[in-house]
Amino acid sequence: MFNKNKKMIILLITVMIMSIWLAACGAKSSDQQPSATGENTAAESETQTETPTERTMTDAMGHEVQIPANPERIIASYLEDHLVTLGVKPVAQWSVTKGVQQYLQKDLEGIPPIASDLPFEAVVSFSPDLIIIGTEDMVEGEKYEQYNKIAPTFVLGEEVYKDWRKTLLKIGEILNKSDEAQQVLDNYDLKVKEVKEKINTVTGGTKSAAAIWLVNGKFFMVSDNVSSGEVMYNELGLAKPEVVKEISATATGNWSAISLEKLATMDVDYLFFVNSDVGTGAEALKDPVWQNIPAVKNGNLFEFTRESSWLYSGVQANTQIMEDIQNSIVK
Numbered sequence: 336m337f338n339k340n341k342k343m344i345i346l347l348i349t350v351m352i353m354s355i356w357l358a359a360c361g362a363k364s365s366d367q368q369p370s371a372t373g374e375n376t377a378a379e380s381e382t383q384t385e386t387p388t389e390r391t392m393t394d395a396m397g398h399e400v401q402i403p404a405n406p407e408r409i410i411a412s413y414l415e416d417h418l419v420t421l422g423v424k425p426v427a428q429w430s431v432t433k434g435v436q437q438y439l440q441k442d443l444e445g446i447p448p449i450a451s452d453l454p455f456e457a458v459v460s461f462s463p464d465l466i467i468i469g470t471e472d473m474v475e476g477e478k479y480e481q482y483n484k485i486a487p488t489f490v491l492g493e494e495v496y497k498d499w500r501k502t503l504l505k506i507g508e509i510l511n512k513s514d515e516a517q518q519v520l521d522n523y524d525l526k527v528k529e530v531k532e533k534i535n536t537v538t539g540g541t542k543s544a545a546a547i548w549l550v551n552g553k554f555f556m557v558s559d560n561v562s563s564g565e566v567m568y569n570e571l572g573l574a575k576p577e578v579v580k581e582i583s584a585t586a587t588g589n590w591s592a593i594s595l596e597k598l599a600t601m602d603v604d605y606l607f608f609v610n611s612d613v614g615t616g617a618e619a620l621k622d623p624v625w626q627n628i629p630a631v632k633n634g635n636l637f638e639f640t641r642e643s644s645w646l647y648s649g650v651q652a653n654t655q656i657m658e659d660i661q662n663s664i665v666k
Contacts, residue, residue, distance in 0.1 A: 387404040387405055387511050388404050389401060389402065389403060389404045390402045390404075390511075392489065392508070392509065394489045394490045394491070394492070395471060395490050395491060395492020395493075395494070395495065396471055396474075396479070396490050396492070398479070398483075398488075398489075398490070400487050400488065400489045401487050402465065402487060402489070402509055403464050403465055403487065406464045406465035406510070407464060408426040408461065408462060408463045408464045408465070408486075409423065409425045409426060409463060409464070409465045409466075409467065410425060410426060410427055410449065410453070410458060410461060410463045410465075410466050410467070410486075411425055411466075411467035411506070412428075412429040412449065412451060412453055412468075412469070413429045413451065413469060414467055414469060414491075414502065414506065415428050415429060415436060415439055415443060416436075416439060416499075416647065416648070416649030416650065416651045416652055417499075417502055417503045417506045417649055417650075418506070419439055419442045419443065419651055420503060420516075420519055420649065420650045420651060421503075421506065421507060421510060421512050421515055421516060421519070422515075423510060423512075424442070424443065424446060425443075425446060426446075426461045426462075426463055427446065427447050427448065427449035427457075427461045427463075428443050428446045428447070428448055428449065429448075429449065429451055430448030430449060430450060430451065431450075431451050433641070435448055436647060437641075437642035437643075438642065438643060438644035438647065438651065438652060438655055439651060442651075447461075449461065453473075453482075455481050455482070455485070458482065458485055459485055463485065463486040464486055464487075465486055465487055465489070465509075466482050466483075466485065466486050466487070466488040466489070467488075467489050467491065467506065467509065468482070468488060468489065468490045468491065469490075469491055469496045470490070470491070470492065470493045470496050471490060471492060471493060472493075473490075474488070474490060489509055491505055491506075499648040499649050499650075499653075500520060502649075503516050503519070503520065503649070503650065504516050504517070504520075519650055520650075523650050523653070523654065526654060526657065527570045527571070527657065530571060530657045530658075530660070530661050531570070531571050531572055533661055533665050534571055534572075534573075534660065534661060534664055534665060535572070536665070537664050537665055537666075538573070538604075538664065540572060541574060542573060542574060542604040542605060542664075543573060543574035543575065543576050543602075543603050543604045543605070544567050544573040544574070544603060544604065544605040544606070544607065544660075545557075545567075545575075545576055545578070545579050545601060545603045545605075545606055545607070546563045546564065546567065546606075546607040546608075546609065546645060547593070547598065547606065547607075547608055547609070548590055548608075548609040548611065548645075548646065549608070549609070549610050549611060549612050549617060549619065549620075550611040550612060550641070551611075551612070552612065552617075552618065552619060553592060554592070554593050554594070554595060554598060554619070555590035555591060555592055555593065556578070556579065556582050556590065556591055556593045556598075557589060557590055557645075558582065558583040558586040558588075558589060558590070558591065559575055559579055559580065559583040560583065561589045561648065562589050562590075562645070562646065562647065562648050562652075563607065563645045563646075563656050564579075564583070564589075565648070565653075566653050566656045566657055566660070567607075567660065570653075570657075571657065571660060573605070573660075574604075576601050576602065576603045577601075578593075578597060578598075578600060578601040578603075579601075589646075590646075595619055595622060595624050595625060596624060598624075598625075598628060599624045599625075599627060599628055601628065601629075602629055603628075603629065603630050604629075604630060604635060605630060605635050605637065605663070605664060606628065606630035606631065606635060606636045606637070607637050607639065607645065607659070607660070607663070608636055608637065608638045608639065609638075609639050609640070609641060609643065609645045609646060610638055610639070610640060610641070611640070611641040613640055613641075637659070637663040639659065643655070643659065644656055645659070
């Protein structure tokens with residue numbers, strides 16, 4: 336009888352221990368399960384939110400444009416600097432009779448060219464899933480409707496297009512890369528500060544500079560607030576010669592024609608020279624008037640070919656221009 340009771344007591348104790356163990360396991364398992372308001376659900380919701388989806392954006396012309404969730408075949412003629420900056424390769428790249436934007440070819444090598452006026456047949460042949468256009472005049476008449484039949488077409492507009500920073504941010508918004516675009520600008524500004532400090536150790540912040548371009552035997556000068564002019568004067572703080580101020584005041588484009596005689600009146604410390612006539616004679620450079628320009632006489636003429644980035648704007652172009660200036664001045 337005693338043995339029987341003893342076995343019963345042992346059995347009951349065993350059952351109690353098993354019950355307690357199972358309850359503990361159940362509680363632990365329950366703690367690890369996602370709930371409607373739990374951590375895992377929040378993470379899943381965040382993941383879903385971050386997944387790109389098709390969006391509707393209004394362009395500069397008032398068009399409601401359906402932007403694909405993940406555009407993979409983009410045509411953005413003459414906007415490739417911004418695409419490269421955001422880590423995006425277009426399906427075709429801007430070109431003219433003299434070629435493509437050479438300064439971008441490290442990133443765009445192998446990307447086929449498309450004529451700068453974007454012929455409809457050529458655009459169709461690349462089967463784009465998104466077209467980004469710079470200004471309204473590029474889609475005058477019925478051009479917009481034609482492009483939009485091929486793929487969703489977004490026009491940035493002149494107000495955005497004339498400011499490369501606004502252009503980068505808008506393209507970042509279109510491609511769902513706004514954070515990346517802003518980070519790039521922040522890093523760029525740090526680069527500007529670094530290069531400016533190095534240049535000032537040599538110039539003392541007082542030396543002047545100008546950029547001129549020789550093409551087909553004619554000289555052109557960059558305005559003070561665009562392209563390489565913006566980099567020299569607004570960002571790196573180099574002084575503007577009076578001739579640059581005068582030309583810029585009436586400029587209708589990035590580069591304005593200037594005579595050799597007018598250039599000769601320019602007392603400038605550093606002259607950055609884009610020579611598109613390399614190999615074709617460049618007779619103007621043999622003229623005594625050219626030889627007597629102070630920067631030329633003093634050995635402060637720095638020459639670049641048309642393959643350089645001096646004729647363009649954007650993070651890629653401007654960074655290369657800054658490095659060219661630093662390498663020229665800071666020995």
